[in-house]
Amino acid sequence: MVRALLITLSLAFLSALLFAPLAVVFATAFSEGVQAWFASFADSDTGAAIRLTLLTAAIVVPLNTVFGICAAWCIAKFEFPGKSLLITLIDLPLAVSPVVSGLVYVLLFGLQGWFGAWLMEHDISIIFALPGIVLATMFVTFPYVARELIPLMQQQGDDEEEAAITLGAGGWFTFFHVTLPRIRWGLLYGVILCNARAMGEFGAVSVVSGHIRGLTNTMPLHIEILYQEYNFVGAFAVASLLSLLAVVTLLIKSLVEWRTGYRRR
């Protein structure tokens, strides 16, 4: 009785909040047929937005992955003073508003920013250009890989690494042949999640991009523009692509949990 009530309540809540919006994305995107859906990608600005998003992710995700692995290695394998402070600082971007994340770069590299004049002199543009978008995205997606790996590596312990070392393996050999295979599923999920956030970041990128159509518009920004132009099919078509990415991300997450029997957090 209570059971049925609670399950119904949960499902109703989730349907209204999660399923309905997800369904509406695809429903609207295909409301005028598959043809129209495809047609919306023929637009050159849309194409540019997709390319920019892919490029940003291609720069940000590898960098944050390397960072995440480094951070996880030094935090999970070593004891040092200030470790908990380091963990807190790594998590910091999660607590900061995306708008503030963008703002800080504007204050650093914008016209009135710390390096603004110098950048102007040397004719380097960061804000309202690709570097700014990359930096803001990097800030926002900074913790994802590290957060995924730290608990995983702490839980696994160092026995296998120690075994490898006593068997004569060096640091890199141990990392690539012992550690990496052990954390690959967690790493995969961290990378995928980082990628999803990187491609979907809106607030921070919106502040630094300058919204120049065809040049500095990422997919989420492009969605906003299309939406404001009442091009709902176009907006939702692009949104459906990002939703698909989210669904794939969740699928991989479930796969990872199934493979490792390990639940995050």
Add this chain to the structure above:
Amino acid sequence: MTPRRSHSVLPGFGITFGFTAFFLCAIVLLPLTALVMRGASMDLARFVEVVTDPRALASYRLSFGTSMLAAAINLVFGFVIAWTLVRYRFPGRRIVDAIIDMPFALPTAVSGIALTAVFSANGWIGEHLEKLGIKVAYTPLGITLALTLIGLPFVVRTVQPALQELSKDVEEAAETLGAGPFHAFRRVILPAVLPALLTGFALAFARGVGEYGSVIFIAGNMPGLTEITPLLIVIRLEEYDYAAAAALGCVMLAISFLMLLSINLLQAWGRRRLVAARR
């Protein structure tokens, strides 16, 4: 057996720590310092004027109020959903469990326009609510809704492990000792998951205060009415009033730090309770 290992036999501390610290400083700390310095370099009177401007005050009220409300809704529903997922087996449970994380993975802009589409006057749910006289889109209610969506996984994912930890035995033990289900819930379950619940609440609230993408589509963005603080910062930036933007940014950052601090304290409390309980 071994008291506690010194980890120094594994190589790579220097390089990994160095890179971590450098990257952290370059990407996170330096820019945040720039913000704080910019705020600090402002004339105090001007700073106060900017951050206590009526429009700013209204935006705080809105941001805080809606975030608090959304986090409270999540506290209740998040607990119910976590409970359902942990205790009950029903068809589709795994899918539901997986989809809880959707707000983590779905771009905020997408959830923003999708929610607006669902809850606007001619949306799937909005049109029914409209008949009841409830307007969701372009009102504070809409903002609350968006923030609820964003905050939900935080509560569910922090409460879920705590509930799993709390084995059914404890509850059954309480019942064999004569506690009714309500009593068992209030005296046994609730105290045990309280730290997790509050942590989830704080996480959801912290996220909600700063949220931008999913809110601006459904908010309507009327100054003084449905204008959230992050939006106000963006508007100031668009006016090229960097100083005002920086001042508001400092306020937001201070709130972030406060939230981070309280979340850490809550988690430490939860851990201590767990350790104490295991002894």
Add this chain to the structure above:
Amino acid sequence: MSISLDQVTKRYQDHPVVNDVSLEVSEGEFFVLLGPSGSGKSTLLRAIAGLAPIDHGQIALHGNDVTHTGARDRGVGLVFQNYALFRHMSVAENIEFALRVRRMKAAERRARRKELLRLVALEGMDERLPAQLSGGQQQRVAVARALAHKPQVLLLDEPFGALDAKIREELRRTIRTVQRELGITTVLVTHDQEEAFALADRIGVMNLGRLLEVGRPRDLYARPATRFVATFLGAANLMLARQGPDAIRFGDSAIATDIHHRLPQGREHEVVVVMRPEELEIARDRRLLTSGYIARAVVEEVLFTGTLERLRLTLPEEVEASRLVGVGTSVGASGSGEARLEVVRTQPERRTLPLQAGDAVVIGARHLHVLPTPLSSFVVCVEDSAREQELLSHPLLEQLVASMKTRVLVQQMASDHRAPEAGVAVIAGGAGAARRAAHMLATGANEVLVLPPSDAVPAQVGICWHGDGVRGATLAVGASLLRQLSAEAICLAAAPEGRRDSARGATLRRLLDARSEARATHGLEMRTELVAGEGIAPIADYIAALPAPMLVLGVTRATDVAGELAAFIESERPSPVLLVYRSATP
């Protein structure tokens, strides 16, 4: 020597986990490190493997100092407690790991792998993943993997911990066979004495970070030197007795013994006697005993355990002089509490004399072993009962009594402070303590423990003596004391700075002599420290500067205590002092 450890110390948060361990393991030897959990044996093994850097001392493998060599280059094979197999690699890949690191050709790797799998009886399992193997099989793979690169030393850390009894025995046999076949020097860590007996050429017993005794299993079992080894290696009944010139006395009964320890000052003194449960004989009547009579007893409990029968006997209160302190005995702080003995009998023995609870019997001992420890029991000497509680609950005394499982008697003192008949006299510190202690020594006490109020157990124990006649006794008492504490030992002497270099040299030599004597005779490792100055004062200053000190001090004149030492014993920040007294002129 294949493995040689010299004064290896490993501290964790200033607390020694491995405390001054020196050990030599010879080529091809199977050495077992045995100890309870937390005794530091695993840490020592990890130190040999190079996984735990040490704070002090030297480690050499085959004559090469490897103290500062990384684990990677020590070339040892280590088998982990929980196997630590590479879970994502097949058995073959696991075993070939060390060979792949060494860039060996695939064909050679394959040949070596086949050979190893045959050795551990796992032929044909090459392509399995660790998860598809049973615990015992996984451990076999771990052994094969550790042997792949032909290490000269094989280290095993509780390798059978997680396995059930039957598989454990089978695996034990495999490891012994492999070890014999390869002739590889092996060190195995375990907390299971049966396992140690079954495998070891020699056993080293560790407790509280110290290596207490090293010896062949048979010798350690029959003639342990310390209480801990006596009780940890199998069951043992420990009993207090008095040793005379040619007999051991339990109350009114004396057993002639061929073990002659030199009696201090020729007088009868208290000793700790070890009797194994299987060495005790039970009879209805004293005349029916074939061995030396010890005491009358009442059967309290009879336990059938299959091959053997286990009996628990209670000794009647009237056997006051012989107080039992061994297995399962709870001796109350005041010395009351029933003494119990454990006896095991074979089935034929049981059939000739069936017993049940409540039966009155007599017990005799077929074999006795006297522990060479000078610390047997404690007598708390107090003037009023307020002081009694304070002394009895002193953390140092509590720790010693718990660890030694011995008796504490309380003796009310009148104004004349005559020493108790046997055992260490314990008196309170503070004003007048030096005078009281001196009086006790003068009236026949050999050891006096002065306890000022404190809430900590000492972490550093300084050992020094005044007059060479008491050196041996001081070292013996110091060693006996340190076995019960997790503290560092420092051997101290004072010599004036500068001017007389020859005197300094001589003092230093005396210190080093004492160190080797302590190591050779008592198995105690200690640091040496030469302080500048003359007499006891500089030593006292040195001691007082340590965080949690204690002093073991040998004296040959009781008057010294009241005079020169009084300042130290009654100082502002007093620490416990254990006085050891042997008269210079016997």
